[in-house]
Amino acid sequence: MDINEIRGLSDTDLQAALVDAKQELWKVRFDLATRQEKNYSRLPATRQRIARILTVMTERRRGDGYAHVNGVDGTAEIHAEGAVATATVAAPAAPRRRTGTRAAANVAEEAPAATAAEPTDSADDAENTEEKSD
Secondary structure, eight states: OOHHHHHTSOHHHHHHHHHHHHHHHHHHHHHHHTTOOOOTTHHHHHHHHHHHHHHHHHHHHHTOOEEEEOTTTOEEEEEETTEEEEEEOOOOOOOOOOOSHHHHHHHHHHSOOOOOOOOOOHHHHHHHHHHHHO
16 A cells, blocks of 8 residues: 555544554464465565554644655655645765774774784704804
């Protein structure tokens, strides 16, 4: 069911559609668990349908309408109480870089750890250097 179709339903029809969708979700889960259902994509589709219904119910409860943002020019059409208004939407901010102690700790973990040199016998080293010099 499309979001526009859901918006066209009355409040009582929305309640009934929500109950039906929740029953369908339970049935799909049961059928998948008992291996009676082969189409796994019905589970997320049913969840999405429930989310759409709840979104429309929340919009109506708050009375703020809904907004449709156009990705091309950054304008939004705001639908509220039968009126349509157009507004410009600010572009999202760029993600911030990590700073502070956690970022420094991550850099320290990536650096190779210094290893202690193995102890050597100094007498063996002295003999080796004498043999090489002859």
